[in-house]
Amino acid sequence: MQKKAAKKEMIKExxxxxxxxxxxxxxxxxxxxxxxxxxxxNSGHTAGPLGMVEIFTALYxxxxxxxxxxxxxxxxxxxxxxxxxxxxxxxxxxxxSGYFPEKxxxxxxxxxxxxxxxxxxxxxxxxxxxxxxLAQGSSIAAGIALAAKMDRKDYTVFCLMSDGEHQEGQIWxxxxxxxxxxxxxxxxxxxxxxxxxxxxxxxxxxxxxxxQKLEAFNCNVYEMNGNDMKEVVVTLENVLKNRNKTTRPSxxxxxxxxxxxxxxxxxxxxxxxxxxxxxxxxxxxKELQAEREIIINxx
Amino acid sequence: xxxxxxxxxxxLSKAEKxxxxxxxxxxxxxxxxxxxxxxxxxADLKESVRMNWFAEKYPERYIAVGVxxxxxxxxxxxxxxxxxxxxxxxxxxFSPGRNWDQLRVSICYSKAxxxxxxxxxxxxxxxxxxxHQALEDIAITRVLPNLVVIVPSDALETKKATIAIAKYxxxxxxxxxxxxxxxYTTEQTPFEIGKALVLKEGNDATVIACGIMVAEVLKxxxxxxxxxISVEVINNHTIKPIDxxxxxxxxxxxxxxxxxxxxxxxxxLRGAVLELLAEYDxxxxxxxxxxxxxxxxxGTSVELLEKYGLTAADIVEEVKKVVKxx
Ligand SMILES: Cc1ncc(C[n+]2csc(CCOP(=O)(O)OP(=O)(O)O)c2C)c(N)n1
Ligand SMILES: [Mg+2]
Numbered sequence: 001m002q003k004k005a006a007k008k009e010m011i012k013e014x015x016x017x018x019x020x021x022x023x024x025x026x027x028x029x030x031x032x033x034x035x036x037x038x039x040x041x042n043s044g045h046t047a048g049p050l051g052m053v054e055i056f057t058a059l060y061x062x063x064x065x066x067x068x069x070x071x072x073x074x075x076x077x078x079x080x081x082x083x084x085x086x087x088x089x090x091x092x093x094x095x096x097s098g099y100f101p102e103k104x105x106x107x108x109x110x111x112x113x114x115x116x117x118x119x120x121x122x123x124x125x126x127x128x129x130x131x132x133x134l135a136q137g138s139s140i141a142a143g144i145a146l147a148a149k150m151d152r153k154d155y156t157v158f159c160l161m162s163d164g165e166h167q168e169g170q171i172w173x174x175x176x177x178x179x180x181x182x183x184x185x186x187x188x189x190x191x192x193x194x195x196x197x198x199x200x201x202x203x204x205x206x207x208x209x210x211x212q213k214l215e216a217f218n219c220n221v222y223e224m225n226g227n228d229m230k231e232v233v234v235t236l237e238n239v240l241k242n243r244n245k246t247t248r249p250s251x252x253x254x255x256x257x258x259x260x261x262x263x264x265x266x267x268x269x270x271x272x273x274x275x276x277x278x279x280x281x282x283x284x285x286k287e288l289q290a291e292r293e294i295i296i297n298x299x
Numbered sequence: 300x301x302x303x304x305x306x307x308x309x310x311l312s313k314a315e316k317x318x319x320x321x322x323x324x325x326x327x328x329x330x331x332x333x334x335x336x337x338x339x340x341x342a343d344l345k346e347s348v349r350m351n352w353f354a355e356k357y358p359e360r361y362i363a364v365g366v367x368x369x370x371x372x373x374x375x376x377x378x379x380x381x382x383x384x385x386x387x388x389x390x391x392x393f394s395p396g397r398n399w400d401q402l403r404v405s406i407c408y409s410k411a412x413x414x415x416x417x418x419x420x421x422x423x424x425x426x427x428x429x430x431h432q433a434l435e436d437i438a439i440t441r442v443l444p445n446l447v448v449i450v451p452s453d454a455l456e457t458k459k460a461t462i463a464i465a466k467y468x469x470x471x472x473x474x475x476x477x478x479x480x481x482x483y484t485t486e487q488t489p490f491e492i493g494k495a496l497v498l499k500e501g502n503d504a505t506v507i508a509c510g511i512m513v514a515e516v517l518k519x520x521x522x523x524x525x526x527x528i529s530v531e532v533i534n535n536h537t538i539k540p541i542d543x544x545x546x547x548x549x550x551x552x553x554x555x556x557x558x559x560x561x562x563x564x565x566x567x568l569r570g571a572v573l574e575l576l577a578e579y580d581x582x583x584x585x586x587x588x589x590x591x592x593x594x595x596x597x598g599t600s601v602e603l604l605e606k607y608g609l610t611a612a613d614i615v616e617e618v619k620k621v622v623k624x625x
Binding site for chain 1: 341
């Protein structure tokens with residue numbers, strides 16, 4: 001009870017309303033871009049990217065220390081995407097923050113594109129890792145975090161992971177390592193959307209009790225509603241603030257709604273890996289436009 | 300002229316299209332009925348590998364292991380030790396890609412009766428890109444002792460192979476594909492593990508292929524025939540144990556060999572064939588159609604096959620080049 005009240009208090013005093021509203025508008029634009037990209041590509045993953053829009057927007061437009069015009073900036077924070085299939089949300093955030101021209105988004109998954117179906121770090125400056133085969137990013141993130149420690153660098157490694165991915169042994173090997181090596185610069189964010197390809201994670205191969213597992217692996221665990229922009233920003237700022245007060249890695253369990261923002265996609269695992277058809281894309285964009293008006297008209 | 304004994308589709312332009320993964324799904328469904336020991340395991344790609352048909356009809360014999368390919372292989376080995384006939388499936392990049400050690404020791408070294416059946420091999424995976432396009436799996440499986448390696452060439456053959464490997468006692472790796480490709484065989488076309496099929500006889504060059512490249516070779520052979528080059532076409536669906544007699548006899552006759560596979564140019568079918576020729580001191584000029592030591596990328600399967608040089612036209616070119624070397 002007390003914890004909840006304290007959390008609410010923090011949310012109140014957090015980043016100003018105006019910047020949250022701006023981020024929400026950006027998130028809305030990112031969602032529209034994702035729909036357009038996937039429709040143009042005529043293949044790809046829809047549910048995961050849509051559910052992770054607030055988190056990626058908060059990272060790229062507020063939290064990360066980075067310079068889109070200088071992707072190799074030495075002390076930049078590192079964003080490692082471990083579940084590479086949700087890359088449309090990352091590509092959209094990268095384009096909208098200035099890494100590359102927005103019109104390039106429509107080349108997603110097409111021949112000769114820099115926006116590969118699963119990200120390739122050699123193709124697109126600003127991508128830290130190549131991914132697609134689940135769980136590999138977790139170890140890479142731990143390796144970068146360890147290198148930062150060895151070099152006495154202060155940057156943070158954000159490791160984005162999915163819930164289905166936690167069925168892979170490698171995730172737990174990486175977390176055991178991060179805990180053992182006291183990598184407090186490792187911040188994991190788990191997209192806890194409860195879907196995978198074949199169904200709901202709880203039905204296919206439950207990963208619960210997740211929080212206790214993570215704690216047993218010597219991680220500090222946070223939870224947040226990953227689709228509430230304010231809560232996302234506050235939680236991330238809070239985790240960063242606490243970073244140097246602990247020797248443990250931090251993991252945020254982000255409860256998200258897969259397909260978030262599009263009524264007919266929300267919480268349906270069938271949307272894991274299929275793009276919208278023409279009418280679906282149109283309907284989705286209409287819903288998002290209506291939502292945009294609502295954000296604009298918020299006080 | 301096509302080998303009459305094999306009952307192939309006469310007119311390729313009239314052949315239907317189906318994905319080899321569909322053949323696997325149908326074969327497994329039929330096995331479910333025939334053999335109660337057959338169980339299916341999948342690592343969260345049930346529909347993609349077409350194990351969903353089996354899973355719906357025999358839910359008590361379907362085991363979802365989640366996204367966990369190493370566990371998939373190990374659990375399958377355990378089930379095999381206890382008398383089951385496990386068909387364990389994922390994409391080729393992950394299985395045998397991620398679980399190679401489990402395949403090597405828990406399955407091959409232990410002679411576990413596991414059938415590792417993987418879909419989405421090769422460039423024809425398409426838009427998902429390089430990470431999902433297995434171009435190395437034949438190489439890493441055919442080096443393993445005790446393992447049979449099969450790359451069936453169309454949907455019907457894949458179905459027959461699925462049924463055949465259930466009867467065979469021992470570890471098997473079978474790879475198949477996502478894209479629809481020509482079904483050039485018929486129900487009457489024979490399939491036997493380890494027995495390559497001479498689809499067409501010829502004298503100027505032997506073209507040995509596996510998987511979806513076989514139909515491309517047949518198309519190429521028609522073109523070459525019109526230009527006066529007579530090629531012998533071999534469907535070498537079993538990479539291991541390789542059909543020594545059929546290959547040696549053919550290449551001894553033609554003294555020219557071209558291999559065609561949707562795989563890296565090293566370690567796969569080409570490697571298997573050239574090793575064999577060297578072992579038997581068969582002298583021949585040779586060429587290949589395969590991926591040139593590169594990773595794939597996103598694109599449609601048609602675009603990728605063209606870009607990476609895996610079309611009938613590429614086979615025509617290569618055969619001409621090789622025949623000139625004679
Ligand atoms: C090692 C590995 N195995 C299998 C796959 C195929 N795959 C891609 S996404 C996915 C589902 C994983 O669940 P999750 O990441 O939670 O999916 P989402 O929430 O985005 O729908 C699977 C099995 C893969 N990419 N990597
Ligand atoms: Mg998920």
